[in-house]
Amino acid sequence: DGGITQSPKYLFRKEGQNVTLSCEQNLNHDAMYWYRQDPGQGLRLIYYSQIVNDFQKGDIAEGYSVSREKKESFPLTVTSAQKNPTAFYLCASSISLIGASWFGYTFGSGTRLTVV
Amino acid sequence: GQQVMQIPQYQHVQEGEDFTTYCNSSTTLSNIQWYKQRPGGHPVFLIQLVKSGEVKKQKRLTFQFGEAKKNSSLHITATQTTDVGTYFCANVGGSNDYKLSFGAGTTVTVRA
Numbered sequence: 001d002g003g004i005t006q007s008p009k010y011l012f013r014k015e016g017q018n019v020t021l022s023c024e025q026n027l028n029h030d031a032m033y034w035y036r037q038d039p040g041q042g043l044r045l046i047y048y049s050q051i052v053n054d055f056q057k058g059d060i061a062e063g064y065s066v067s068r069e070k071k072e073s074f075p076l077t078v079t080s081a082q083k084n085p086t087a088f089y090l091c092a093s094s095i096s097l098i099g100a101s102w103f104g105y106t107f108g109s110g111t112r113l114t115v116v
Numbered sequence: 117g118q119q120v121m122q123i124p125q126y127q128h129v130q131e132g133e134d135f136t137t138y139c140n141s142s143t144t145l146s147n148i149q150w151y152k153q154r155p156g157g158h159p160v161f162l163i164q165l166v167k168s169g170e171v172k173k174q175k176r177l178t179f180q181f182g183e184a185k186k187n188s189s190l191h192i193t194a195t196q197t198t199d200v201g202t203y204f205c206a207n208v209g210g211s212n213d214y215k216l217s218f219g220a221g222t223t224v225t226v227r228a
Contacts, residue, residue, distance in 0.1 A: 033215075040125070042204065042220040043159070058215075090158060100216060101208040104149050104161035 002027045004108035021076045023091035032074040037088040122219035137222040139188040139205035148188040154201040
């Protein structure tokens with residue numbers, strides 16, 4: 001079955017360490033997205049990518065970095081510059097950036113990051 | 117993107133009862149999408165509304181887009197425990213901005 005795989009499901013890191021969250025999709029989707037979810041605040045866009053080797057900042061990009069070297073993969077690095085990194089991180093994809101307005105997003109199962 | 121406001125933030129429902137949750141905007145929306153996130157899970161796409169006054173049904177769920185395309189509603193009849201979760205509405209941003217902007221969600225709990 002096609003879908004999005006996020007790993008790991010739970011991640012614990014010490015403060016000051018960088019950490020990379022994995023997101024892989026086999027849906028042949030062009031566009032991929034990273035969202036952060038905090039209780040009561042909905043989903044906030046961190047970064048998105050329309051195509052390989054291209055990505056754009058979302059609403060809360062500070063302290064995060066991404067790469068898109070392959071169509072299937074869109075890893076997110078949470079750097080030590082992110083002041084409050086503990087959150088639930090969701091990766092999503094859509095057939096294309098424009099296509100999302102017709103077919104919606106497919107989400108991965110998420111990574112719950114806890115920084116201690 | 118354009119901000120959508122969802123009300124109420126929390127909805128506590130007796131099993132078997134009906135309820136409605138709303139998604140409102142101060143500006144005209146091109147479309148509205150609805151997602152459901154079960155506790156501990158991830159959002160799942162439910163439906164999209166595009167036309168003014170559009171009504172779509174999925175079993176006990178009825179989705180409506182307002183005539184002015186500034187609001188949308190989700191009505192659930194005969195609520196079941198399987199309806200527990202958070203329901204998000206999302207809209208595409210303005211012209212040349214195709215990213216989805218999500219509301220804060222309505223979290224539904226059901227009393228058996």
